[in-house]
Amino acid sequence: xxxxxxxxxxxxxxxxxxxxxxxxxxxxxxxxxxxxxxxxxxxxxxxxxxxxxxxxxxxxxxxxxxxxxxxxxxxxxxxxxxxxxxxxxxxxxxxxxxxxxxxxxxxxxxxxxxxxxxxxxxxxxxxxxxxxxxxxxxxxxxxxxxxxxxxxxxxxxxxxxxxxxxxx
Amino acid sequence: xxxxxxxxxxxxxxxxxxxxxxxxxxxxxxxxxxxxxxxxxxxxxxxxxxxxxxxxxxxxxxxxxxxxxxxxxxxxxxxxxxxxxxxxxxxxxxxxxxxxxxxxxxxxxxxxxxxxxxxxxxxxxxxxxxxxxxxxxxxxxxxxxxxxxxxxxxxxxxxxxxxxxxxxxxxxxxxxxxxxxxxxxxxxxxxxxxxxxxxxxx
Numbered sequence: 001x002x003x004x005x006x007x008x009x010x011x012x013x014x015x016x017x018x019x020x021x022x023x024x025x026x027x028x029x030x031x032x033x034x035x036x037x038x039x040x041x042x043x044x045x046x047x048x049x050x051x052x053x054x055x056x057x058x059x060x061x062x063x064x065x066x067x068x069x070x071x072x073x074x075x076x077x078x079x080x081x082x083x084x085x086x087x088x089x090x091x092x093x094x095x096x097x098x099x100x101x102x103x104x105x106x107x108x109x110x111x112x113x114x115x116x117x118x119x120x121x122x123x124x125x126x127x128x129x130x131x132x133x134x135x136x137x138x139x140x141x142x143x144x145x146x147x148x149x150x151x152x153x154x155x156x157x158x159x160x161x162x163x164x165x166x167x168x
Numbered sequence: 169x170x171x172x173x174x175x176x177x178x179x180x181x182x183x184x185x186x187x188x189x190x191x192x193x194x195x196x197x198x199x200x201x202x203x204x205x206x207x208x209x210x211x212x213x214x215x216x217x218x219x220x221x222x223x224x225x226x227x228x229x230x231x232x233x234x235x236x237x238x239x240x241x242x243x244x245x246x247x248x249x250x251x252x253x254x255x256x257x258x259x260x261x262x263x264x265x266x267x268x269x270x271x272x273x274x275x276x277x278x279x280x281x282x283x284x285x286x287x288x289x290x291x292x293x294x295x296x297x298x299x300x301x302x303x304x305x306x307x308x309x310x311x312x313x314x315x316x317x318x319x320x321x322x323x324x325x326x327x328x329x330x331x332x333x334x335x336x337x338x339x340x341x342x343x344x345x346x347x348x349x350x351x352x353x354x355x356x357x358x359x360x361x362x363x364x365x366x367x368x369x370x
Contacts, residue, residue: 049352
């Protein structure tokens with residue numbers, strides 16, 4: 001009876017030790033992980049919202065250019081050279097201005113998104129106790145990693161929850 | 169039988185005590201609202217900026233304006249009745265380093281600082297909305313406390329007027345920043361945190 005009790009205690013102690021060791025090594029395995037940077041960027045809610053905003057602005061500007069094109073075509077069909085010349089000039093001035101503004105807006109939105117991503121990645125890394133969190137985007141230095149280190153979805157969930165104001 | 173009845177009465181009394189709101193003196197009330205752990209103040213950091221939003225109950229605003237030491241019940245009741253239906257929030261734009269004026273960060277031209285100040289004076293209110301469930305409410309009033317660089321932060325008091333009663337609902341403030349280049353920031357104040365605000369007693 002006594003021997004059985006001692007055996008039970010020994011087995012229980014071994015199970016606890018094995019559990020602690022497994023937890024430790026699993027924890028240690030999380031110190032270096034990677035995320036797919038292009039997925040993080042493209043699937044981030046803020047990116048999607050700003051893309052819609054950018055598309056709306058670009059499309060509105062294109063509509064203005066299209067309207068001028070219609071006038072140009074009508075002027076050409078009617079042989080109205082003066083109107084054609086004037087609208088051509090207006091078209092190219094506006095196109096150049098809009099192209100520049102579209103590029104600036106794209107850059108502005110990209111900067112906003114990366115500023116936000118960098119902040120959330122920092123918070124995520126600190127909360128999850130990672131030592132390194134590498135960005136893999138196909139042209140980066142990380143060429144291969146085991147699937148078990150892929151925390152892209154976990155990071156994306158964290159980022160989208162934080163962005164929506166649910167994470168405090 | 170009598171013991172059972174007494175036990176039920178005592179249990180119900182204890183439960184009622186637990187369910188009722190705590191009471192607070194003016195000083196305790198102000199301290200509670202200002203305590204970030206109570207969920208009514210939330211801070212986000214982006215780049216060099218620290219943006220904080222604080223939910224301010226009407227009673228808190230009255231205490232701040234009138235003075236916690238000198239307020240009377242009559243004054244409090246009159247102010248609460250006169251301004252009922254309004255919701256107050258404080259947006260604080262600060263610098264993480266706390267050494268420099270937050271608006272002076274990341275300037276690309278000399279006139280940009282004054283442009284930013286101008287937008288805080290008039291314009292920022294159009295970038296901020298209160299969302300309760302599916303309803304979106306604009307900022308009806310705002311006040312920018314200009315401090316002429318005496319502090320590293322800038323406070324903007326925001327006032328909303330939800331059209332329907334919003335008791336027991338989460339509040340979401342959406343600030344679509346156009347001044348600092350940090351994009352949209354969303355704050356959610358839990359209904360449970362609002363419900364936990366103690367009752368002010370004078």
